Amino acid sequence: MSWADRYRPKSVSELIISVSSLEKISQWLDQWKEGVPLKKALVLYGPPGVGKTSAALAIAHDLGYPVVEMNASDQRNRDSMKSVALMAALYQDISSNFGIPGQKKIILIDEADSIFEGRSSETGGDTGGLSELLKVIQRTSNPIIITMNNYYEFRRKGAGKGILDSSLAIEFVPYKRRNDTDHKAFKLKLNRKIYDILQAEGVKVDQRSVNEIIEKNGTDIRSILNDVESLRDGSASSGISMRDSQTSIYNVMQDTFRSGDYTKVLRDLYDKDFQTEDYLMWIDKNLPHECVNENDLMESFDLISDADIFIGRVMKKQHFAFKGYAEEIAAGVSFKIKDKNRHYVKYEFPSYIMQMSRLRERRNARKSLSLKTGRLTHMSARYAMEYLWFYNIMDRHSPDFGRYISEKLSLTEPELGVLKRKSP
Template sequence: MADDWTEKYRPQSLNDIVGNPSAAATMRQWAEQWNRGAPPKRALVLMGTPGIGKTSSAEALARDMGWGIVEMNASDQRTGEAIRNVALRASYFNTFDDDGNFMSVKDGGMKLVVLDEADSLFGNADRGAMPVINELIKCARQPVILIVNDFYELSRKSSAVKTETVQISFRKPTASAVQNVLAKICRAEGVDIDPLAISKIAENANGDLRAAIRDLESLAYGYGSVTSEDASVLTGRVVRKDMYALMDAVFRKKDPQLAFHTYNEVDEDPGTVALWMEENIPYECHSTGDLVRCCERLSRADVYLGRIMKRQNYGFMSYARDMMTSGIPEALHSKKVTCDRFRFPQYLMKMSRSKSSRSLRRSLCQKLGYLTHNSGSRIQNDCYDFYRTMAMSDPEFRVMLVRDAGLEPEELGFLIDQKMDSKQVKQAFEEAFPKEEKEPKKTSPRKKASKKEQGLDFAVPEKKEEPAAKTQTSVGKTVPDPEVRGPSEKAVTDDKGSMKADDASAKTTPAPPKKTQKSLFDF
């Protein structure tokens, strides 16, 4: 009994999976499509609560198909670079052996890429992982399986997971199925156990087969022979539920007490729960009266939530909770029940898609506010449309904003509704920050040949020039003597006695005015 029983008795084939025969059949059908080439949906998502056999099913599928397996779980580093180096390379380049050497498909067969706990990607530890996962499920050349406990959490981060994958839901095995597995293990290990103890262990596990096996192993190690009194020391486990379980209790089962307890087991804030209710009420109400009553309950709950935010009086929280959990099921008088899947709130989806644009607009307004000595919120609420209109119509205004406000290309493109590499954006940055003109290359002066080299080494008398005569004007200025000037020049004396040159070359045109850059206050 030295080995861990959960590993020792792990299912070796899909036929050994307990409680999910339909899920195992769907997995086998998807895997057989790879024998004819890559299927349209190359990734499989196994979703369900922990301990019900998702990872064991993926490994059993690889054994049944004769595939190798490359697995990354939560204990591994799962940044974008790490997933690209391991999982993405494995899915692109045929396959590789267990030592990391790449092999051809003929030599090594297929490799199953398993990403366990794919919904647990948070913070800097897993930064850049989701874009690589999206590429993995779209372009993989090898079968890929994503294992998640909360599919809702994964779909919030990537919409491609919904459209580009095959989703298989694993259900909790029944208590009788868990009892059969525990009894089989006891016979194999020679453990003397009371049937009532097996029943208590199975009920306490609440469908978690892995937890039931570990409880049995701990009792067998501690007591040797296990009685029902020994099994009574086990305490119940706290299991967190998702929003789909709460929606099912409210709209399908219409049980106020069950909805109340499920709400306490859901790890979501009341505002998010209200959004789920708002999204699904129109589809779950089958009469006008039900719709009116449900909307009244939800509206009253929203009033209490608003008072909590304004007054910081959290005593209203219980009233808001009761209106959403107990009030809405009691408002549903129609016995008709729909079978459609509950809808994710559109508001959260739109806010997720616009997160980058909202962050860009906030940064842009902060820079404009710093330039104009205003707050970013005032720029966003009162002046943003003015700046947008001016920037779209006036190129000089764009140049000024880039130079004085320090806008980035993506910020200017967002302001004028253009891409960051568009012609208008590039031109504005070129004019705001002109490139310095390149200095001409300095060429060495040509060495003048000597007279000896030119054959002119004979003596030539040099002509000495006499200095030009100077005359004194009436105001004490010296001007050249008229007799010394050239034939085209004439001396002109004005009324004050000064003389001017009449030559056309002396006339100089005025320099053009220097172009000055405008600031915000020039517009």
């Protein structure tokens, strides 16, 4: 079992989400504890990996209700929605499979984006699972939680608007903008969770690598935990290009090492599109190539060491203003190098940044491949991911099958690499 699954939040209070989202969920919980609220369904929408399904399970735990989860392909059509979800919604004692007789239950519709919805050729009405889901919401005596990735695309579907209008919809994102209050709280909570996991597993991972993983994965908590676990296994590998940030970081490196203009370097850093930690890593990696004089090299490394102390304080104390101090100290390399290298230097990427980028690219390829195979087989992406091994076996035994799937799904090179179990 992966760390992301093993250490799922057990209570709503453990969720790593914005304060406003947490308050809305808590209010909805309280309403169900007091009776049946006006909005009987809760819609959690947001990008993959932010914890929507984990939130649903945490809500069920706090209410003390068992979960009736509908996510497999054979449970997402009109007939099954009638036979399972509607029965579970109307009655509290339909089957011992749903928990203690007479007990309420949570009905979880995971990744509702994947539910098939068609139109009747005779009546023009909706014939798929969404129209039946709307009836379930209108008649339920039990709480319903629906998760989805794209709120606006779902709303355009036949019964999508009715479902959303009948539900309490919450955008499930930990923060809206970097460096706002929610972003700082997100990083603080996530660092604490990762620390607790590492302690429980008896594993040591460099804090700088953890920070890089958090920065690169954004709000995708599942990917963050998976990448941290990959570092433990030593499965990260190098060799990926960093085209998105190469130009800007390259120019800053040139100004840092060659311009001798401290003010210009600070202006570059003010407009940078990379992290302060990355800047220190780039200098550390390329200093030996730029310094001709040993004393210049020693003094420059001393500066980087001092700057790194402030980065450490950012991580330990969450004093984000110290990043500015770290940049001002590290930029001092521009006038520390007195004997400059006049020859061309091809700047090298720090190896651990390449490792993190490769992990992220492979993770994204797995996600997109799962979405494509899920649509093909009418499964949620989460469940489709568990069966990617099947496509690999079929491809090995029948090259024609691999070519068919590749053409059918318009697979990219990284996605094809995942299907064939090759590094993208």
